[in-house]
Amino acid sequence: MRVVTTITALKAIIRQSKSEGKSIGLVPTMGYLHEGHLALASKAGEENDLVVMSIFVNPTQFGPNEDFESYPRDLARDTKLAESVGVDIIFAPSVEEMYPEDGGITIKAGRQSEILCGASRPGHFDGVLQVVTKLFHLAEPTRAYFGQKDAQQVAIIQTLVRDYNFPLEIRTLPIVREADGLAKSSRNVYLTDSDRAVAPAINEALIVAKEEFLLKGNADAAIKLASRHIETKTSGKIDYIELLSYPDLKTVTEKTEHFLIAAAVYIGKTRLIDNILFSLKGEATC
Ligand code: AMP
Numbered sequence: 001m002r003v004v005t006t007i008t009a010l011k012a013i014i015r016q017s018k019s020e021g022k023s024i025g026l027v028p029t030m031g032y033l034h035e036g037h038l039a040l041a042s043k044a045g046e047e048n049d050l051v052v053m054s055i056f057v058n059p060t061q062f063g064p065n066e067d068f069e070s071y072p073r074d075l076a077r078d079t080k081l082a083e084s085v086g087v088d089i090i091f092a093p094s095v096e097e098m099y100p101e102d103g104g105i106t107i108k109a110g111r112q113s114e115i116l117c118g119a120s121r122p123g124h125f126d127g128v129l130q131v132v133t134k135l136f137h138l139a140e141p142t143r144a145y146f147g148q149k150d151a152q153q154v155a156i157i158q159t160l161v162r163d164y165n166f167p168l169e170i171r172t173l174p175i176v177r178e179a180d181g182l183a184k185s186s187r188n189v190y191l192t193d194s195d196r197a198v199a200p201a202i203n204e205a206l207i208v209a210k211e212e213f214l215l216k217g218n219a220d221a222a223i224k225l226a227s228r229h230i231e232t233k234t235s236g237k238i239d240y241i242e243l244l245s246y247p248d249l250k251t252v253t254e255k256t257e258h259f260l261i262a263a264a265v266y267i268g269k270t271r272l273i274d275n276i277l278f279s280l281k282g283e284a285t286c
Contacts, residue, residue: 001083003075003090007138010052010091014140022049026141028132031055031092032072032186033081036176040145043173045086052139053082054091056098060106061127072189091139098134106130112156112249116262117273120239125156132157136166143169146286147176149183151260151275154286155247172286175274177203183274195268201233202274206261209243210276213259219243219252222261230265239264239271246277247286258284 004010017024025044029037037053044051055078062068075092082090109118109125118125136144146154154172161170176184181203182196191199209226213219226241245252246260262275277284 001079001087001090003079003092005092005094006097007093010089010138013050013089014052014138017050018140023142024048024139025051026135026139026144027051027053027087028135028144028146029053029055030057030071030186031078032074032189033078034176034184034186034188036147036149036184038081038085039173039176040147041082041085041087043171044143044145047171048142050089051087052089052091052141053087054093054135054139056091056093056131058098058127058131059095060099060130061124063121063123066121067187067190072186091135098131107133107160109156110159112152112159112247115244115249116152116240116242117264118152120264125153128153129156129160132160133164136168141168143171145171145173147174148172148275148277148286149175149185149273151246151262151277151286152249155249158247158286174285181207183272185272187270187272190268190270192268195270198234198236199267199272201230201236202263202265202267202272204233205229205241206263206274206276209241209261210259210278213243213261214278214280226261226263230263234265234267236268237266239266241265246284 025048027040027044057071059068107129113125180200182200205226208229209222212225213222223241241263243261245256246258258279264273
């Protein structure tokens with residue numbers, strides 16, 4: 001495995017691999033790897049000749065009062081974990097390498113970014129699309145791997161790929177969870193012991209809401225039940241809980257086939273997100 005930090009070095013490897021006819025799997029991450037990231041990398045290894053994992057805490061997707069500075073970083077630890085699941089290349093550029101100049105061209109995410117995390121984090125998805133566009137151009141992946149943990153992100157990136165004709169396939173994998181249901185996240189390291197103890201309530205609330213909705217078909221009642229569950233089990237502050245159609249992220253109607261129930265909740269100071277995708281027949285995937 002090689003760790004490269006410059007665009008020039010990455011492009012040389014990609015050029016060589018392409019000339020040998022190799023397929024390339026790209027796994028974009030912000031590092032501080034856990035089993036969710038590693039599942040994406042393993043899948044990329046099964047399906048491609050070369051696996052490139054990017055590790056870059058992208059400043060343009062963080063708001064001014066968010067945790068860009070304190071986001072956990074440990075490249076030595078990540079390198080070992082990535083190697084253990086067969087990553088071939090880690091691309092870990094500096095901010096200056098990715099964004100040498102301020103004030104350049106930006107990308108504006110569309111309607112799908114106006115709700116859920118996009119409403120609470122203005123500009124977040126513009127930053128995601130900016131970095132993902134660069135990574136797609138740099139790594140020229142055959143397939144790019146994303147987690148359903150960020151289902152809204154997947155939906156928006158699918159739209160980017162469709163609208164701007166990126167010649168690649170988006171592959172999505174289910175959420176990897178702790179034994180008690182808490183979705184794995186690099187941000188879980190922020191949780192105090194008492195935060196950690198109540199954090200599974202988010203997933204429980206989503207399950208309760210899904211079951212209520214499947215039983216009675218009333219989205220508002222399902223959301224109310226989920227909110228009550230979180231309010232009873234935690235002292236967390238709910239940012240949002242919504243039930244929408246997927247992937248278009250609109251109000252559900254009788255015609256909706258795929259549903260996303262998604263939540264963002266502050267447990268202590270940590271904002272955690274989670275979701276369940278389902279159809280009337282059961283669980284669904286992105
Ligand atoms: P991040 O480093 O948080 O930006 O995540 C990088 C990729 O890993 C994104 O595509 C995430 O959706 C995915 N990911 C993060 N957590 C999980 C998880 N618990 N299960 C599955 N995928 C995940």
